[in-house]
Amino acid sequence: MRKTLISVGILAATAIPLIALAQPADSGRAAFRAIYEEMVEIDSSPTTGSCTKVVRAAEARLKAAGFAAGDYEVIIPPDRPDDGNIVARIRAANPAKKGVLLMGHIDVVDARRADWERDPFTLFEENGYFYGRGTADMKGQAAVWLDMMIRLKQEAGFKPSRDLVMALTCGEETSNRINGIDYILKNHKAWFDVAFALNEGAGGLLSDDGKALVLQIQAGEKIHQVFELEATNPGGHSSRPTPDNAIYQLMAATKKVSTLSFPVQVTPVTREYFRITGPILGGDIGKAMSAVAKNPDDPAGLAVLLADPTYNASLHTTCVATQLEAGHAPNALPQRAKTTLSCRVMQGTTPEQVKETLEQAIGDPNVKVAIVRRREGSSAPPLTDEIMGPVKAQAAKMWPGVPVAPVMIAGATDGRFLMNAGIPTYGLSGMFSKSGETNAHGLNEKLRVQSLYEGRDFLDAVVRAYVK
Ligand SMILES: [Zn+2]
Incomplete structure (x- = not known):
């Protein structure tokens, strides 16, 4: 089944150069749609698919378009044949500045x-x-x-002032695959x-x-750090209980974490997001956003926003219990009890600072707090005029009167690797949807046809402006 899909892809690839000559973005739409179709139809999921098949199809297209050996590279980690990545570059003749990376x-x-x-692939x-x-x-x-x-x-006459680099990489959605961005950086x-x-x-x-x-x-995202709380005890026979029980100690500590609220941090990005979005959304949430944008300490506004899981997540570090493990036999006092905490940490906060806050809240030296997945807290990338100018100019042309708002996200993207490496990374697609509409990661994932094509036109104009 998958073999059939690949061969269809290669046939389509040979047709590309004929269609996609120098033309405005919208006229190459059929060729673009063929690329999109090919990518979606190659299964690249971790269990049944292969990123490398997507990479090989992309490689065929790049070659057909004139990318020579040094202009692109297929990067497959040793012993991970399905975790392929591909990078490509259009060089500037005399680069005035460092290049721009388009990553996905x-x-x-x-x-x-x-x-x-419907068939997902x-x-x-x-x-x-x-x-x-x-x-x-x-x-x-x-x-x-x-x-x-x-x-x-x-495109005849396309002479960028700086390099344009593309990286299509594997391993963003999983922890059992090698992360392509991390691998290429290393x-x-x-x-x-x-x-x-x-x-x-x-x-x-x-x-x-x-x-x-x-x-x-x-502009920026929270950092996922994993902690463990652990209580240990010499244990013994369950017919002779003692008050210092590892399970009870761990439950008490976990309960304290459940009511722990990390200090609110209205970051400049979130404040700006509230300022712009508040009046558009209206209602209680919109009013609260406007109030907090005006005064980040506004207690009534904060109370409304903290009660909403989405805005709560953007206003402070959160730690939540996700796994539990305790005891070793029905008739024995527990020697060990352990809670896993998934913490989504505000940028700029170190794992040690989170650990200290947890220890203080728990206040029990018998419950040890350990950092089990350490990730450094990068900082949010600056929204400079160089970045925002082209975004605002093109947005004004395509969606007049629609404001541009910066957001910090509570989830994680591959941007974290680049930001830690000192490369400011911005999430930008120009693809509109209703809240929750795409159901990404879920069943029957979808994207508006109009949004995809508009996003393509938007990104085309913005990237051209960046490399002009
Ligand atoms: Zn994604």
């Missing part, structure tokens, strides 16, 4: 055919939507990057000698009746 992950979350309404276009695994997260944007590199390479760093990167992480918000409300640009 090509792996997707697993999808079981039996649970879906066939691209369906129905009722104004593209359906399929990865249509939204994020083969749309990955296809935009590949299509853009191919078009610009072939082993092929020269490809990432760039000034900044554009990534997934933000699109645009549509109203219930489908009107564009706000275009988002992601």
